[in-house]
Amino acid sequence: MGSRKTTKPSAGETYRKDVALFVAAGGDESVQRVMTAVHGLARRLNQWYDRQLADLDISAGEWAVMSQLARDVEARGLTPSVLADAANVAPSSMTHRLDRMVQRGLVERFTDPENRVRVRVMLTDTGWQLFKLAIQESDMLESDVLRALTVRERVKLAELLERAIGGLDALDR
Amino acid sequence: MGSRKTTKPSAGETYRKDVALFVAAGGDESVQRVMTAVHGLARRLNQWYDRQLADLDISAGEWAVMSQLARDVEARGLTPSVLADAANVAPSSMTHRLDRMVQRGLVERFTDPENRVRVRVMLTDTGWQLFKLAIQESDMLESDVLRALTVRERVKLAELLERAIGGLDALDR
DNA sequence: ATCATAGAGTTAGATTTCGAAGTATTCCAC
DNA sequence: GTGGAATACTTCGAAATCTAACTCTATGAT
Secondary structure, eight states: OOSSOOSOOOHHHHHHHHHHHHHHHOHHHHHHHHHHHHHHHHHHHHHHHHHHHGGGTOOHHHHHHHHHHHTOTTOSOBOHHHHHHHHTOOHHHHHHHHHHHHHTTSEEEEEOTTOTTOEEEEEOHHHHHHHHHHHHHSOTTTSOTTTTSOHHHHHHHHHHHHHHHHHHHHHHO | OOSSOOSOOOHHHHHHHHHHHHHHHOHHHHHHHHHHHHHHHHHHHHHHHHHHHGGGTOOHHHHHHHHHHHTOTTOSOBOHHHHHHHHTOOHHHHHHHHHHHHHTTSEEEEEOTTOTTOEEEEEOHHHHHHHHHHHHHSOTTTSOTTTTSOHHHHHHHHHHHHHHHHHHHHHTO
16 A cells, blocks of 8 residues: 555545445435425515515414414314324424414413313414405415415425325324 | 605505515515425424434434444445435534544444545444434334324325435525 | 322423525626 | 725524423213
8 A cells, every 4th residue: 555645545535435325315305305395485485474464463373373363164173182283293382382472362271161181272263364454465366476386286285294294193003 | 645645655665665566576475485394394303313213312413323233234324414415414513523423432433444534433332232222212213203294295205305405405506 | 078099281401493694706898 | 006896704682483491170980
């Protein structure tokens, strides 16, 4: 080993071929691509909503809660767990969101008289007004976030996402 | 208005038909569905990676950085901005991630001698070892997170996500 | 009746993220 | 070259999230 580089190989060189093997197997790569894209879209979607609703001082998370509650046609209120599930966040995160919204008078919390373990959440009058205002003033209808996709593609996208989630949930059990 | 309810209508009733209109227009609903699903998948993907890599004390975010750096075949190092972009996080978030990884000795930061504004990041020897270990020991190859989807579907999913992101980015300008 | 178990929600503490302001370096017009 | 914009990254403080532990109510077995 005379005239060649006698310096020890750079950190990467030693491991590179193992990694090459890993990459060649490709198992991770397609996942990684999806993962990156999913995070990116999640982030940007939030940003878009935030900007759209900034005037009214409503965050994307709060909007998710409000529009969920607005669709509670039976008007019996939704529980925090249902809301957390619908929004795909941990229950404790929903507690915090609701705290803030209660404080701002957008929603009200009351314990279910029929089962005192449960809490029910409803939009207040103020909450309804703000929701309506948001719909009217914030271009929530006209300006189309996902304009790059046709309706058919959106449905396809949602389906694929939901299937992937289902598969991941199944793994947990 | 005699024998009917004379109590003032409940908060919801007053606004419900406006909302019905909004929902009927449907503009928001398909977006909302995608949004929820995207968040859900992002969350669960992170959880899966976290659990998978918990033994080695690597977070999903750190894994993203490591596997990105591992693919830096030219071994010249990647800049924080490139990494942030690849991982779809804000630059400041990447700074923090790298801080921690440097502290743990997984990566090293050095200023690019050719352009002293730039910083270059590379895996250290330790970093490479840990990455290799993760591949070998953590089932990163065999256990397939997205098993619910065929390869073809994954590609489709990634495409749709990327198109949606592209559209959103275009909106910003 | 009573005690153990399970379920819903909250609290607590740590982590992660973000946006905005700040610092240092380079590029460019003149 | 000199002053001013532009670029790359970091620092700072605030906000949102997570997991794990805790409280309170309900259920069910004995």
